[in-house]
Amino acid sequence: KRVAILISGGGSNMVRLVEDMADPDHPAEPVLVLANDPAAGGLEKARALGVPTAVVDHRPFRGDRAAFEAALQAELEKARPDIICLAGFMRVLTEGFVRKWQGRMLNIHPSLLPKYRGLHTHARALQAGDVEHGCTVHEVTPELDDGPILGQARVPVKPGDTPETLAARVLRQEHRLYPAVLRRFAAGDRTPVMLD
Numbered sequence: 001k002r003v004a005i006l007i008s009g010g011g012s013n014m015v016r017l018v019e020d021m022a023d024p025d026h027p028a029e030p031v032l033v034l035a036n037d038p039a040a041g042g043l044e045k046a047r048a049l050g051v052p053t054a055v056v057d058h059r060p061f062r063g064d065r066a067a068f069e070a071a072l073q074a075e076l077e078k079a080r081p082d083i084i085c086l087a088g089f090m091r092v093l094t095e096g097f098v099r100k101w102q103g104r105m106l107n108i109h110p111s112l113l114p115k116y117r118g119l120h121t122h123a124r125a126l127q128a129g130d131v132e133h134g135c136t137v138h139e140v141t142p143e144l145d146d147g148p149i150l151g152q153a154r155v156p157v158k159p160g161d162t163p164e165t166l167a168a169r170v171l172r173q174e175h176r177l178y179p180a181v182l183r184r185f186a187a188g189d190r191t192p193v194m195l196d
């Protein structure tokens with residue numbers, strides 16, 4: 001299975017996915033790392049890992065989401081992915097784009113969905129006084145952060161946690177969860193991966 005990974009920043013999740021796919025027994029291979037920001041730190045990491053990269057800067061498109069997504073689609077059609085992994089990708093995709101890839105596009109979100117869709121998830125969990133938090137990998141559907149859950153990992157919230165300390169604890173679990181989910185998904189198995 002051919003996998004394209006979309007990033008916006010440092011790409012730490014992308015690195016773990018690519019490293020895991022280096023295993024010859026893995027049913028998938030990385031064919032493209034695509035960023036919406038030419039300054040995304042993950043691009044250099046992808047190049048160092050030998051993965052082809054591309055950039056579609058969203059800013060020249062200003063508010064024209066459809067035109068931005070047509071440019072994304074053009075890059076993706078060149079790479080012919082079977083699966084798209086959104087990994088720290090910070091652009092909202094329209095229903096039209098999602099429908100083209102629905103069933104073949106995954107996202108990782110730093111909360112225990114359905115709690116805390118959207119942004120600032122760690123601050124919101126702390127604000128709510130949650131004692132448990134975590135991350136979710138789900139299939140992407142037109143509704144933001146809402147598709148079928150393919151995996152979750154849980155972390156304890158600790159006294160004195162800040163959004164930053166909690167985010168770091170969650171990110172370590174994201175790096176375990178996303179590779180485990182992609183292995184299973186690429187093998188055609190949608191049984192959720194539940195990590196503690």
Ligand code: GRF
Binds near residue numbers: 007011087088108
């Ligand atoms: C992190 O906040 C992570 O929780 C979320 O996207 C952000 C960047 O991740 N999934 P990455 O290092 O670019 O993979």
